[in-house]
Amino acid sequence: MGIETEMKIKEAAKKVFRSKGFAATRTRDIAEEAQINLALLNYYFKSKQQLFNIIMMEDLEDIFQVIISNANDKSLSLREKLFSLAEKYADVIAEKPELPNFILSEVHGNHEFLLDHFGIKESLSKSDMMAQFFGLGFSQEEIANIVVNLLGYIIFPYISRPMYTVIFNMDEDAFSRFINNRRKQIPEWIDSLLQKK
Amino acid sequence: MGIETEMKIKEAAKKVFRSKGFAATRTRDIAEEAQINLALLNYYFKSKQQLFNIIMMEDLEDIFQVIISNANDKSLSLREKLFSLAEKYADVIAEKPELPNFILSEVHGNHEFLLDHFGIKESLSKSDMMAQFFGLGFSQEEIANIVVNLLGYIIFPYISRPMYTVIFNMDEDAFSRFINNRRKQIPEWIDSLLQKK
DNA sequence: GTCTATAATTCGATAGAC
DNA sequence: GTCTATCGAATTATAGAC
Structure with missing residues (x-):
């Protein structure tokens, strides 16, 4: 489920980043919101910063x-x-x-x-x-x-x-x-x- | 120089918190800005959160x-x-x-x-x-x-x-x-x- | 009151099995 | 692609000497 997981992470990140801002957001918050494993965030987006930039x-x-x-x-x-x-x-x-x-x-x-x-x-x-x-x-x-x-x-x-x-x-x-x-x-x-x- | 140090920390904290926000601010930034030792921040204000609240x-x-x-x-x-x-x-x-x-x-x-x-x-x-x-x-x-x-x-x-x-x-x-x-x-x-x- | 040193924790990131 | 386990860095907070 490659592309689907990627979208789930992105949508979750939008939600969490927008409400808390970059610094206050933990990658764990995003993973939980997206209901995916924490490691997948780095697998798809390399880093917190890159995900944020996108x-x-x-x-x-x-x-x-x-x-x-x-x-x-x-x-x-x-x-x-x-x-x-x-x-x-x-x-x-x-x-x-x-x-x-x-x-x-x-x-x-x-x-x-x-x-x-x-x-x-x-x-x-x-x-x-x-x-x-x-x-x-x-x-x-x-x-x-x-x-x-x-x-x-x-x-x-x-x-x-x-x-x-x-x-x-x-x-x-x-x-x-x-x-x-x-x-x-x-x-x-x-x-x-x-x-x- | 009790009260004086306390004021220096507070002024520095105002400056740093206002420009970076709570989450992105490190207590080290405040200590450096105030030119005091890091430990004094906790001595006077107990925690980063309390200093911020004030x-x-x-x-x-x-x-x-x-x-x-x-x-x-x-x-x-x-x-x-x-x-x-x-x-x-x-x-x-x-x-x-x-x-x-x-x-x-x-x-x-x-x-x-x-x-x-x-x-x-x-x-x-x-x-x-x-x-x-x-x-x-x-x-x-x-x-x-x-x-x-x-x-x-x-x-x-x-x-x-x-x-x-x-x-x-x-x-x-x-x-x-x-x-x-x-x-x-x-x-x-x-x-x-x-x-x- | 102030310092040094360090404990305690949190968090981003990755290695490696499946 | 996904998971578990864990490393390593960063950071808050404190213990204890002066």
């Missing part, structure tokens, strides 16, 4: 691919691009809520991962989206603000969830409703971000 | 105390409260930029820390700020949105810094300017958040 790369790909594919879709206006981007992000994160915290925590320091393995810097700066932004008279800094405020609107509630679920006494259901209602307001949010110009 | 509690106190003290200052209008809150947060985080990431990463799972050690839930729900919100006709959910959007505006740029400094090619100076310019727009931001009503 998962981190895949997760980063998930995140950046959304940005890049949208930024270069010439059939969309700027507002449509941002709306599509926001929608897809909301979907990805709703499906894997630990993703933002995981990536942002683990990247802190291990910059090796972000140092343009994906060619983002280039492919974004030359993207259709950027041309549209500049065409409308936005400065580099205004663009950065719009992107940060838009992504923050979507991502920050997940990241800060433990803080304000205590403050506002939210259970799981209340949090779901909260997130869903925020989603409905994304178009208004985007318009108000663009309106400044 | 620091995390103090950091959480820093964060929540800002909220609570503002929420109960009856001399301020709601807008003034939010403005004061935002200002103080911006100051705290500008001074300790690793704080948000540290707390949000480490709290994930170790909910022991947040389970209302501070009585926040109560003292906030009965606060002057909440009364003012309700008096203006805001619902619980609208309040949560305002708070999340305001804190996100301030905190999210720090948390997501590694991502978009790559995307937007920001160096240290550019990041500082970016943050400072965002600070100037906090009043407008608060007004637009409140305006919805």
Whole structure:
């Protein structure tokens, strides 16, 4: 059962790494979660670090691919691009809520991962989206603000969830409703971000 | 030099824990940073975990105390409260930029820390700020949105810094300017958040 | 209070049988 | 490919001299 075992390990590793981070995760935790023998982890993936790298790369790909594919879709206006981007992000994160915290925590320091393995810097700066932004008279800094405020609107509630679920006494259901209602307001949010110009 | 050594260890531990997190930090790192003998760490704080707990509690106190003290200052209008809150947060985080990431990463799972050690839930729900919100006709959910959007505006740029400094090619100076310019727009931001009503 | 030396444990990784 | 057994390194914590 070669390939099947490999997948079991990878899925288990995703789960454990995302919830505990690299340093706090023990290979024994992953083996138990995958219900496989500890030695098989090294047999398939050589080391804890390599297994982690594979998962981190895949997760980063998930995140950046959304940005890049949208930024270069010439059939969309700027507002449509941002709306599509926001929608897809909301979907990805709703499906894997630990993703933002995981990536942002683990990247802190291990910059090796972000140092343009994906060619983002280039492919974004030359993207259709950027041309549209500049065409409308936005400065580099205004663009950065719009992107940060838009992504923050979507991502920050997940990241800060433990803080304000205590403050506002939210259970799981209340949090779901909260997130869903925020989603409905994304178009208004985007318009108000663009309106400044 | 009892108390002095104790402080040196605590300061070193703050620095190392905040930058690497609990699991990735070795007591040897702390001892080296503090320039003390490794054994003294256990002499003063008994264990790595206890030292960590003390620091995390103090950091959480820093964060929540800002909220609570503002929420109960009856001399301020709601807008003034939010403005004061935002200002103080911006100051705290500008001074300790690793704080948000540290707390949000480490709290994930170790909910022991947040389970209302501070009585926040109560003292906030009965606060002057909440009364003012309700008096203006805001619902619980609208309040949560305002708070999340305001804190996100301030905190999210720090948390997501590694991502978009790559995307937007920001160096240290550019990041500082970016943050400072965002600070100037906090009043407008608060007004637009409140305006919805 | 501070140091050296070391005990005790945890954990990643591998050898080797099946 | 999978398992058991174990090694070896790293790391927390402590005993005991000064």
